[in-house]
Amino acid sequence: QQQVKQSPQSLIVQKGGISIINCAYENTAFDYFPWYQQFPGKGPALLIAIRPDVSEKKEGRFTISFNKSAKQFSLHIMDSQPGDSATYFCAASALTGTASKLTFGTGTRLQVTL
């Protein structure tokens, strides 16, 4: 029940296109959903996060869409750039508990081509 399933495993998008990464969860206690961006040899960097009281959150070219009834959330990267080429991880946490353990998806390797 702690799993977070992420798809696709890899994604190739042309420069200027839209990149879409999807995640699904099972644990209804999850109430915090961050996305992390990781470059090779680096630690994950927090990109954007959402809580289930809103259905969408936008920060610059990055948008999270959240569907509570379907237990799904997705990351949209508009106007994708070569510098966005990285591995993206969705995660989930139940912050109402006594700790904030993050459960991660398996990652999506994004390549933005010229």
Next chain:
Amino acid sequence: DAGVTQSPTHLIKTRGQQVTLRCSPKSGHDTVSWYQQALGQGPQFIFQYYEEEERQRGNFPDRFSGHQFPNYSSELNVNALWLGDSALYLCASSRDLDEQFFGPGTRLTVL
């Protein structure tokens, strides 16, 4: 403002040895979490420390232990290393239950 720092950057050990990894949290943060990231996988939660106590633990054996110091820095110790412990070890800090910020990690290779 320095972010989360970890040391060492890389480490090579042999099977059966013990290792200690170190983490200094971001300024103003009091909570430290440790994660193990195998090659090509997402990070897996090891444990979280708050107020010098282990607050939550993931599905890792007792060979993995930790400590948090009064200045909020933390150590991860792994005993009886085996090949499967080779991974990137990530430290994340936060202000209690708030957003977690990750350090660059320590790459551990067990031969």
